Amino acid sequence: MKKTLFITLLSFGLLTSFTPIALAEDKHDHGHEHGHDHNHEHHKSKNGHENHGPAHGGQFFEDANHHGIEMVLKDQEILFYMTVDGKPLDMTGAKFKAIVQTEAGTKIYNLSSEGSTLKAKLEASLSMGSKVVVTGKDSHGDVLQARFVKE
Numbered sequence: 001m002k003k004t005l006f007i008t009l010l011s012f013g014l015l016t017s018f019t020p021i022a023l024a025e026d027k028h029d030h031g032h033e034h035g036h037d038h039n040h041e042h043h044k045s046k047n048g049h050e051n052h053g054p055a056h057g058g059q060f061f062e063d064a065n066h067h068g069i070e071m072v073l074k075d076q077e078i079l080f081y082m083t084v085d086g087k088p089l090d091m092t093g094a095k096f097k098a099i100v101q102t103e104a105g106t107k108i109y110n111l112s113s114e115g116s117t118l119k120a121k122l123e124a125s126l127s128m129g130s131k132v133v134v135t136g137k138d139s140h141g142d143v144l145q146a147r148f149v150k151e
Contacts, residue, residue: 056081061146069134069146076125080111080118080134082144088116089138096136096144102127111136126150 054060058072058081068083078098082089091113098109098120109120111134118134126132128150135145 055083059148059151061148063144063146065142067138067142067144069144071132071134071146071148073126073150076122078109078120078122078126078132082116082118082138091116091118091138093139094118094136096134099133099135100126101131103129 054070056070056072056079058070058079060068060070062068066085067089068081068086070081070083072079072081078100080096080098082091092115094113096111096113096118098111098118100107100109100122102124104124107123109122111118111120130150132148132150133145134148135143137143
């Protein structure tokens with residue numbers, strides 16, 4: 001009982017601390033070194049920034065190290081498309097969870113990986129205002145986390 005209560009309280013704290021709108025404000029300079037050894041071209045938008053963003057019609061978050069997480073909801077499936085510097089990030093061997101808070105309560109889903117995609121089957125479609133936290137380590141050992149609120 002104590003463990004369940006702790007996880008619920010921890011989940012609620014993670015979910016209510018801030019939303020992707022605050023996280024997604026990308027005010028950092030894309031011209032600096034990224035700390036990863038990736039040999040690829042960057043696509044520039046009209047304002048000169050790299051064209052990072054949602055490629056699958058979902059909600060998008062990018063951290064300061066240019067790890068992108070796009071959440072897409074399809075009926076009772078939740079998908080997270082993972083990128084680094086705008087390119088797919090191989091999630092083989094990654095360990096991630098999604099913590100989902102709805103009016104019915106909080107559930108934790110272990111995510112399976114397929115290429116650069118993490119996914120799980122949900123018990124029900126998410127209603128507006130549902131909160132989702134995705135958290136874990138990628139195959140390089142980088143800790144990635146994002147918070148979303150279903151719009």
